[in-house]
Amino acid sequence: GQNIDQPTEMTATEGAIVQINCTYQTSGFNGLFWYQQHAGEAPTFLSYNVLDGLEEKGRFSSFLSRSKGYSYLLLKELQMKDSASYLCAVSLTGTASKLTFGTGTRLQVTL
């Protein structure tokens, strides 16, 4: 089976930087997605990593280490609107279209 672990909750201050970690144990790993989900809303795509390294996209960056089964999402210059759940999801070879999600990390940004 697959196992995806993320912290349940995090709190950070407006303007700061926060790193949300995700570790996974899977067989046949293909790629890793990060989604943002505001309460009561649909998940929205943030990033996709298939190769090792850092992908930067504005205030958000995502890192992947395939050998360590580890990813993180880095949010810079935090804004109040970044308060949301952040979902880590993996896709597997052979079933690459099916995403397996972690339980999500609920981020609270405070003043």
Next chain:
Amino acid sequence: GAGVSQTPSNKVTEKGKYVELRCDPISGHTALYWYRQSLGQGPEFLIYFQGTGAADDSGLPNDRFFAVRPEGSVSTLKIQRTERGDSAVYLCASSEGTSGNEQFFGPGTRLTVL
């Protein structure tokens, strides 16, 4: 442009009843996915279509759940003899292709079984 739409947004039904949930994907997207999300959890895969055919239905919990996509566009998730444990938000997503393609999610249907 229009995103993924789902109807109804909320559905309240009684235990044992039959329900249908509809998903209208982004025009031109060949892949369509159904997920189920319980409170405090991440979405759980149910089934995915490539065109009209169900390419992977391994996530359907039992034979009370069935989904169709007869013309390769709109999809309907059907749940027979609903149970209280079926209460969740049912999310639909679509993508242009499959592997590695961003999945665009709809707003979901919140199903409550009394």
